[in-house]
Amino acid sequence: MxxxxxxxxxxxxxxxxxxxxxxxxxxxxxxxxVNRKCVRYQVDWEVKTFNGQPVAETSLFDLSATGAKIEGTKPLAPRNHVEFTYVRPGDDRERSHTGIIMWMRPLIHKPGRYQMGVKFYEFDWSLDQELRQVAKF
Known part of the structure; x- marks a missing residue:
């Protein structure tokens, strides 16, 4: 054939x-x-809190100066305010970002888990510079 x-x-x-x-x-x-304003960096970092409350089994999967994609067990509905904290591996500082949930979807292949897109209220260009430096190596 x-x-x-x-x-x-x-x-x-x-x-x-x-x-x-x-x-x-x-x-x-x-x-x-989809036209993006800046580069999205793939990460797998543990999220510590949502709106001041500790969360478990929640991860930051992609991050940019303008937003993030988070996966976890606690779904937050679109248009809700969120503040989350995380610690970068190899760094002791707890970092936080605030923004609005733009979308949320359940993960069919992972029952009880959800992905959420967060758009930051204030863009973090210093974070973009840090991630750019790390991505070079």
């Missing part, structure tokens, strides 16, 4: 995806491209 790929169709699909036009016979559209 010989498989022949028509690269012109692949290029066409890529162009359609970039323009956000229909990409299937059902008329579905590709999800819109």
């Amino acid at each position: 010989v498989l022949v790929l028509d690269l012109s169709k692949i290029l066409h699909l890529t162009i359609i995806h970039m323009r956000g036009l229909d990409h299937s016979s059902t008329g579905e559209k590709m999800p819109p491209k």
Whole structure:
């Protein structure tokens, strides 16, 4: 059996995806491209508190100067204020950020666990610089 790929169709699909036009016979559209203001850094750091209350089994999974993705057992609904603290591995300082929950979704493959997106009230560009330095190594 010989498989022949028509690269012109692949290029066409890529162009359609970039323009956000229909990409299937059902008329579905590709999800819109998300433009980020800054780099997101993949981390796996333990979150210590939510709104002053200790939390267990909660982790910070990605972090930027403008927000974070958190996974844990306590779901916080969108549009709620949150302040959370964490300690970076190898650093004794407890750090905190405040922001608003932008989205929350249950993890189907991990019952009882949720992911939440947090947008910080104040962007932390010094954090971005620190993470940029660590990412170089």
